[in-house]
Amino acid sequence: MKHYGEYKNLFSKLYKESQIQLDAKMSEHIYFKVGGPVDILLTPNSIQQVKETITICKENNIPFYVIGNGSNILVKDGGIRGVVIKLCELNKIECIGNKVIAECGALLKDVSKAATEGSLAGVQFACGIPGSVGGAVFMNAGAYDGEISFVIESAEVLDDNQEIRIIPKAELNLGYRQSIVMQKGYIVLRATFNLVNGDKEKIQARVDELTKRREERQPLEYPSAGSTFKRPEGYFAGKLIEDAGLKGFTIGGACVSAKHAGFVINYNNGTAKDVLGVICHVKDEVKKQFGVDLYPEVRIWGED
Numbered sequence: 001m002k003h004y005g006e007y008k009n010l011f012s013k014l015y016k017e018s019q020i021q022l023d024a025k026m027s028e029h030i031y032f033k034v035g036g037p038v039d040i041l042l043t044p045n046s047i048q049q050v051k052e053t054i055t056i057c058k059e060n061n062i063p064f065y066v067i068g069n070g071s072n073i074l075v076k077d078g079g080i081r082g083v084v085i086k087l088c089e090l091n092k093i094e095c096i097g098n099k100v101i102a103e104c105g106a107l108l109k110d111v112s113k114a115a116t117e118g119s120l121a122g123v124q125f126a127c128g129i130p131g132s133v134g135g136a137v138f139m140n141a142g143a144y145d146g147e148i149s150f151v152i153e154s155a156e157v158l159d160d161n162q163e164i165r166i167i168p169k170a171e172l173n174l175g176y177r178q179s180i181v182m183q184k185g186y187i188v189l190r191a192t193f194n195l196v197n198g199d200k201e202k203i204q205a206r207v208d209e210l211t212k213r214r215e216e217r218q219p220l221e222y223p224s225a226g227s228t229f230k231r232p233e234g235y236f237a238g239k240l241i242e243d244a245g246l247k248g249f250t251i252g253g254a255c256v257s258a259k260h261a262g263f264v265i266n267y268n269n270g271t272a273k274d275v276l277g278v279i280c281h282v283k284d285e286v287k288k289q290f291g292v293d294l295y296p297e298v299r300i301w302g303e304d
């Protein structure tokens, strides 16, 4: 049952009309471009607003979800009952000495750009990851031999008691696609990255090289969530899927990319059901042919 009228009353004292969307189509907020509506989507523009929103949700037993840039989420066709808190307005980035301090909603490409402009090296691996700082810390995003754990100094979070805390890197439990943020349900508010001084031209050249590699190898022209599956130990998901003969495997408007078998793409107005159908078939076939379990990296939310 949808609850948006009731929820609107709870949040209208805290938010301006323009920050509240009722029955918001999640397909417009996630990279996959599928999924039904959420009861209410809120776009806070301050840390205080985030904190108060969580308090209201917890006091009223309202399920809530936070999103950064929506590049690693699949919402089912029945949508989400509850509240989605979209953090894109919290996007300030500051360079101080060899540190970059970025709010949770800042995009990784903008963090990489700010670092490059300041001749700071270390975070360029992330220039083509289409996520936000919060989403990247949540899953310790990584690419091309770099990952968040190599460069983060600390993260400021809202913990499960709604206290704001600074967690140093050593306590963030960053591992392959995991963090304390994921384990404990914290919300990342800000992160500090510790970078090294470098040569601006060389740093820019690295960004250009990585961008070219992505464009050549990944189906960036279609909606997706990047690599659909986590890397199983000792294997590469994309290679297993290709070897299973699944490149191009299609259900409705979703398929396994012919360019990169690790990506399930929404190539022609697919639904979440189509995408999930492809994911299930790939999982089953890879298990049947190679005895390897694949687990989705993408977060799957909502109702059928």
Ligand SMILES: Cc1cc2nc3c(=O)[nH]c(=O)nc-3n(C[C@H](O)[C@H](O)[C@H](O)COP(=O)(O)OP(=O)(O)OC[C@H]3O[C@@H](n4cnc5c(N)ncnc54)[C@H](O)[C@@H]3O)c2cc1C
Pocket (backbone or CB within 6 Å): 031, 065, 066, 067, 068, 069, 070, 071, 072, 073, 087, 104, 105, 128, 129, 130, 131, 132, 133, 134, 135, 136, 137, 138, 139, 140, 141, 142, 143, 181, 186, 187, 188, 189, 218, 220, 224, 225, 226, 227, 299
């Ligand atoms: C074309 C493409 C290429 C990609 N390439 C890569 C790659 O090379 N490497 C890689 O690691 N990933 C890659 N991804 C996946 C994705 O970009 C990353 O996982 C990214 O870190 C997700 O960030 P986001 O802001 O979009 O998170 P969202 O998709 O918005 O959210 C993902 C999860 O993070 C949580 N989250 C978001 N913000 C916060 C916050 N502030 N506090 C707590 N939790 C939060 C959400 O609740 C959700 O559970 C790719 C995706 C696409 C579409």
